[in-house]
Amino acid sequence: MENFKPLTRQIADQIRLQIASGHFPPESKLPSLRTHAAMQGVAKNTMVQAYELLVAEGVLEPRRGAGFYVTGARGAPISADSWAPALDQALASVGIDRSQFHALGGSPSIGDGLPPSKWLSTCRLDRYMQKIGRGGLGTIFRYGDPFGYLPLRQSIARKLAAYGISARTDQIVLTQGSYQAVDIIIRRFVRPGDTVLIDVPGFYPTYNKLRLQGANIVGIPRTPTGPDLPSFRKAISKFKPKLFFTQSTAHNPTGSDISEEVATELMDLASGAGVLVVDDDALADFKPSQSLRLSRLDRELDHSVYVGSFSKSLSSVVRVGFLVCSPTLARSLVEVKTTLSLNSSPYAERTVDAVITEGRFERHVVDLQNRARGATQSALVMLENHGAKVFCSPECTLFLWARLPGVNDATAFAKKLLERGITLAPGPIFLPNCSGRSPWFRFNVGFMEATDHMEAVWQEVNRWR
Known part of the structure; x- marks a missing residue:
């Protein structure tokens, strides 16, 4: 329990990181308490307490009748406990002191995991947030459909069709970003001692989620054309794994894309061995729609789960992701989702759908x-x-x-x-x-x-x- 942090502290730390990354520049105005609470799916009082913490720490300043603003000092120092435990453990393991990273404040990071803020500035989310807030007060503060906002799922189905992936709305589950989608899958399938395959090198938070669940992690080397097939073939024969976490396109950290030859053989091997392939495509919007995704080869989605997100391409503030799979598995994953978090954020989901349907996205x-x-x-x-x-x-x-x-x-x-x-x-x-x-x-x-x-x-x- 020593690592437990209250929800208000978690939210305050998340806002600090968004300020440090330049998402909220000095002197910029934060979303209103009501709007920000709806975006995060928390009570307004919780957001009030988070803002008050940041005011007390000199990060925000309240302006009477105008809201809360980031203080003028560039890159206020971030507390030593503010970064995600995954990065904390990764840095500690290689002997890098977290405090060195935090001391840099808002300076650019050549190894950063997010796109530059200026790349996202063409899509003014604040306009849509205000519109949704005015037009949906009767619904945004209530629990929504456990699967997520239906019109957005319909929009996602059309987006997937452009990728060559056919999915109905009952096969699409909205989540709070791709990170939660991966967590839901791990909670559903992995028990202590189960073997899980994953790309190496790969996305370090997934390693830590699997480790937390007690999984036996077996790495599959990444090549410039995708996962190394001889290693994959050997691993499924030796370990009888349940899952394989990979990325078809824009692989993090290598930037590699899977080739059609590798993708076809990999899916044949996985389906034959009963291995569920999880294709984490959080960077899909940075790649052309014709880029090959593994789920395109799994027409009935019986052997794969496709994971997507809008957080990288719109804003890390808008935590909206989704997973796509067979209808039966989707219902099972919804049960896990509602157990973990009751719901995703109807406000954020409506905001993303408004951006899509108006053509700006x-x-x-x-x-x-x-x-x-x-x-x-x-x-x-x-x-x-x-x-x-x-x-x-x-x-x-x-x-x-x-x-x-x-x-x-x-x-x-x-x-x-x-x-x-x-x-x-x-x-x-x-x-x-x-x-x-x-x-x-x-x-x-x-x-x-x-x-x-x-x-x-x-x-x-x-x-x-």
């Missing part, structure tokens, strides 16, 4: 992909010009996985850059045990446009040679 996604494509190509040229080795060279992605010339210990190098106020994401934090030396780094192509930060990286590389 489609234009926003086009702009997002154009930005990502340009940043990806610029980043690849930069890395090549400086002698870095890139794991793969996708046309469009948010992340690249690369080795810097002369650097064999990514963790030690990252610590050195922290002294200069620059954060990198060293390879070991993307491994299940977060241990050992690795020469690899995750780069966020959006933040590599900060040329002064990258120049500092290259200067440090020259010192290491």
Whole structure:
């Protein structure tokens, strides 16, 4: 119980991180208490207490009759307990002090897991939030459909059709982001001692969720064309796993996309062995709709669960994700969802649906992909010009996985850059045990446009040679 944090503290810490990342810049106004409470799916009094905590800590200031604003000081320091336990454990495992990260405040992180705030600015969510708040007061403060807001599920079904995935609304379950969707799946299937396969390198919060559930984690090496098939074949024969967590496109952290040949054989192997494939496609909006998804090959969705999210492409404030599977499994997952959290957020779901139905989302996604494509190509040229080795060279992605010339210990190098106020994401934090030396780094192509930060990286590389 020593790691338990009250809900108000959790919400306050989440707002702190959003301020540090630049989502709420200095002097900007936060959503109203009622609006923010509805977005988070909590009582207004809970949000009042969270705002009051941040006022007492000097992060927010109330302005009479105008609401709450971020204080003018850039990047107020973040408490040592404010980051998610997953990152905390990952950093600790490689010997990086969390406080070093927090001390950087709002400075850009070249290894960040989110797109730059300016990439998301073309979609003004505040306009839709106000509209939903005025038009739906009778419903946004009540529990909604356990499956989630029906019109949004209908919109998602149309979105999936463009990916070649056929799903009815009773096969779509809305969640509070893809992170909760993954949690629901793990709670439904995994018991202590069960073997679960997962991409390596991969998304460290999933490792920790599986570890918390007592799973036996077996890594499947990632290649530039997807999961390594010989390793997958050997693992399903030896361990008889229940699940395989992977990412078809825009893999985090490598940026790789699965090839059709690998995807076809992988699904054949999984279905034959009774392994449920979980395809976490949280970065779908950064890739063209024709990109191959594993669930497209599983027409009845009997052997896969597709996980999607709007949090990366719209805003991390709007925690709306979804999972797609067979109708029978969907009903089972809804039971787990309502046990864990009673409901998702009808307010946030209505807001996302309004963005989609009014046509702004489609234009926003086009702009997002154009930005990502340009940043990806610029980043690849930069890395090549400086002698870095890139794991793969996708046309469009948010992340690249690369080795810097002369650097064999990514963790030690990252610590050195922290002294200069620059954060990198060293390879070991993307491994299940977060241990050992690795020469690899995750780069966020959006933040590599900060040329002064990258120049500092290259200067440090020259010192290491």
